Amino acid sequence: MDALEALKTRRSVRVFKSNPIPGKVIEDLIDCGRMAPTAINIQPWEFIAVTDAALRARIAGATDHGDFIKAAPLCIAVFCKDTKYYLEDGCNASVCILVAARAHGLGGCWVAGDKKPYAGKIGEMLGSPAGCKLISLLAIGYPAEQPLAAKRPLSEVLHWERF
Amino acid sequence: MDALEALKTRRSVRVFKSNPIPGKVIEDLIDCGRMAPTAINIQPWEFIAVTDAALRARIAGATDHGDFIKAAPLCIAVFCKDTKYYLEDGCNASVCILVAARAHGLGGCWVAGDKKPYAGKIGEMLGSPAGCKLISLLAIGYPAEQPLAAKRPLSEVLHWERF
Numbered sequence: 001m002d003a004l005e006a007l008k009t010r011r012s013v014r015v016f017k018s019n020p021i022p023g024k025v026i027e028d029l030i031d032c033g034r035m036a037p038t039a040i041n042i043q044p045w046e047f048i049a050v051t052d053a054a055l056r057a058r059i060a061g062a063t064d065h066g067d068f069i070k071a072a073p074l075c076i077a078v079f080c081k082d083t084k085y086y087l088e089d090g091c092n093a094s095v096c097i098l099v100a101a102r103a104h105g106l107g108g109c110w111v112a113g114d115k116k117p118y119a120g121k122i123g124e125m126l127g128s129p130a131g132c133k134l135i136s137l138l139a140i141g142y143p144a145e146q147p148l149a150a151k152r153p154l155s156e157v158l159h160w161e162r163f
Numbered sequence: 164m165d166a167l168e169a170l171k172t173r174r175s176v177r178v179f180k181s182n183p184i185p186g187k188v189i190e191d192l193i194d195c196g197r198m199a200p201t202a203i204n205i206q207p208w209e210f211i212a213v214t215d216a217a218l219r220a221r222i223a224g225a226t227d228h229g230d231f232i233k234a235a236p237l238c239i240a241v242f243c244k245d246t247k248y249y250l251e252d253g254c255n256a257s258v259c260i261l262v263a264a265r266a267h268g269l270g271g272c273w274v275a276g277d278k279k280p281y282a283g284k285i286g287e288m289l290g291s292p293a294g295c296k297l298i299s300l301l302a303i304g305y306p307a308e309q310p311l312a313a314k315r316p317l318s319e320v321l322h323w324e325r326f
Contacts, residue, residue: 001165001166002164002165002166002266003164003165003166003168003169003170003262003263003265003266004191004195004263004266004267005166006166007166007195007198007259007262007263007266008194008195008198009198010198010200012200027317027321028167030317030320030321031171031317032167032170032171034314034315034317034320035170035171035172035173035314036258037173037175037257037258037261037273039273039275041312041313043314043315043320045320046320046322046326047320047321047322048322048323048324048325048326049321049322049323049324050324050325051323051324052324055324055325084278085275085278087250087251087254088250088254088275088277091250091251091254091255091258092254092257092258094200094255095199095200095254095255095258095259096170096258096262098200099166099170099259099262100166100167100170102166103165103166103167103170104167110200110202112202112248112251114251115247115248125325126325126326127325127326128326129326149204150204151197151198151206152197152206154190154193154194154197157193157196157197157206157208157209157210158190158193158210158212159209159210159211159212160211160212160214161211161212161213161214161215161218162211162213162218162288162289162290163209163211163289163290163291163292
């Protein structure tokens with residue numbers, strides 16, 4: 001898929017078909033995540049690909065707004081070491097994974113990790129080392145819905161030279 | 164350009180040719196930024212496209228590591244209203260712009276905004292409303308270098324099911 005099309009047509013998808021995602025595709029998603037922009041190239045990220053249904057159900061149950069993780073064939077948990085720009089770096093990798101998912105004909109939705117009270121609990125479930133922070137939980141699968149969330153128009157968000 | 168290729172081949176570019184970027188291309192970059200993932204679709208972002216050379220020189224001079232903003236034909240300043248997930252949202256939009264730049268044959272580099280002591284000063288230069296936070300300064304232009312920063316291998320950053 002064309003890069004500009006993937007960027008412009010990606011939307012959050014929360015309803016998925018039950019088909020599993022081939023391992024090679026999962027690897028390719030994370031291959032895109034690891035190439036994201038990162039402050040002074042530190043790359044503080046670690047990616048956990050969770051396909052196990054029981055583990056996904058436990059993760060879903062720990063969140064407040066991530067129940068659909070249970071039914072998604074894949075949940076990628078993005079963690080970062082606690083560096084100065086850990087949140088920027090982890091977000092950057094998460095977005096690259098979601099755009100790559102769109103390019104692979106998949107859909108996904110970001111469930112918040114950082115600042116959430118359940119972050120530590122999910123870190124324990126996944127064996128996260130001390131000092132590693134949960135950035136996002138990315139529920140991914142073949143889409144069974146085609147949402148088209150409205151977006152603020154370009155003319156409203158773009159300012160030339162200054163506000 | 165293919166989406167997966169754009170994601171995997173994007174690297175930070177800090178040396179640019181002097182060619183200006185057509186206005187329609189600048190609009191398209193920001194069109195991709197405004198479609199980024201954002202918590203509960205709040206879209207707290209505002210994008211300032213700075214092409215004016217004197218203004219770019221002032222911005223560059225205010226930063227600690229952004230001197231190349233002076234020589235880039237375009238600097239996109241990404242701001243967000245101060246919402247709970249302002250940093251996630253602003254980073255997501257910034258990454259989408261950088262990937263779109265790659266797809267347009269451009270290169271770019273992210274200069275930090277959030278947490279930097281100069282954020283307020285640059286906000287004043289650009290007429291930012293109170294409560295709007297600088298997320299990033301994206302220096303963008305036609306690349307005059309082809310950097311290939313080394314990245315941690317997939318086998319090191321990908322973990323199946325748990326750490």
